[in-house]
Amino acid sequence: MQRLAWCFVALIAAGCFDGERNVSNSKLSGQDQSDAPSVSVAPPLEPEQGGVITNAELRKRLTPEQYRVTCEKGTELAFRNEYWNNKRDGVYRCVVCNEMLFDSTTKFDSGSGWPSFYAPAGTDAVAEHDDFKHIRRRTEVVCKKCNSHLGHVFDDGPKPTGRRYCMNSASLQFVPREEETAKKASDGRRPTSDAPKASE
Ligand SMILES: [Zn+2]
Numbered sequence: 627m628q629r630l631a632w633c634f635v636a637l638i639a640a641g642c643f644d645g646e647r648n649v650s651n652s653k654l655s656g657q658d659q660s661d662a663p664s665v666s667v668a669p670p671l672e673p674e675q676g677g678v679i680t681n682a683e684l685r686k687r688l689t690p691e692q693y694r695v696t697c698e699k700g701t702e703l704a705f706r707n708e709y710w711n712n713k714r715d716g717v718y719r720c721v722v723c724n725e726m727l728f729d730s731t732t733k734f735d736s737g738s739g740w741p742s743f744y745a746p747a748g749t750d751a752v753a754e755h756d757d758f759k760h761i762r763r764r765t766e767v768v769c770k771k772c773n774s775h776l777g778h779v780f781d782d783g784p785k786p787t788g789r790r791y792c793m794n795s796a797s798l799q800f801v802p803r804e805e806e807t808a809k810k811a812s813d814g815r816r817p818t819s820d821a822p823k824a825s826e
Contacts, residue, residue, distance in 0.1 A: 688721065695796040696722055696774035699759075699766070704739025707795035716802040717747065718793075723772035727751045727798065728791070734784055736792065743791040744783045752791075754779060767791060 685693055694700035718728040728743045736742035746752045750770055757766040767776045776797045783790030
């Protein structure tokens with residue numbers, strides 16, 4: 627199942643879908659009007675749907691927790707999520723669109739109970755928006771490709787960036803390094819940022 631989904635993504639990313647960034651502007655299918663989404667998560671995951679994934683489809687494909695976090699800007703519980711203490715070598719991909727978002731080489735123990743990174747995997751991996759939902763202004767982090775909610779970023783991180791990307795495990799999918807390397811070699815995908823660097 628998982629592998630099949632990856633193949634679809636790889637195919638589309640390789641050129642079947644040349645809309646580039648417009649995935650984040652894609653509209654959800656009209657038949658889901660009643661199922662109003664908080665964000666327009668519309669990654670080109672299902673070729674048979676013409677590159678548009680419906681809100682209902684996302685509900686089917688994601689777990690309730692993944693849906694709540696990525697599409698409704700939810701926050702999972704600290705210390706009770708999959709990756710807060712994951713120390714394995716590998717990459718973290720978007721659970722919705724499979725884009726590579728973070729690399730374990732930038733992961734650090736923030737003590738917060740959520741997976742924390744000092745930099746995203748590349749300059750095109752994530753986007754940041756002001757979040758005024760709480761009294762204290764925060765900066766929301768979303769997947770740049772599909773607009774899924776990932777978490778927040780703070781300016782109290784370690785060197786070299788001084789930033790702390792505090793993410794929800796539910797928004798991420800961990801891929802061990804050996805699996806990632808093997809996949810890259812076999813499908814010749816577009817290059818991802820192998821050496822994450824400090825962003826700004
Ligand atoms: Zn995404």
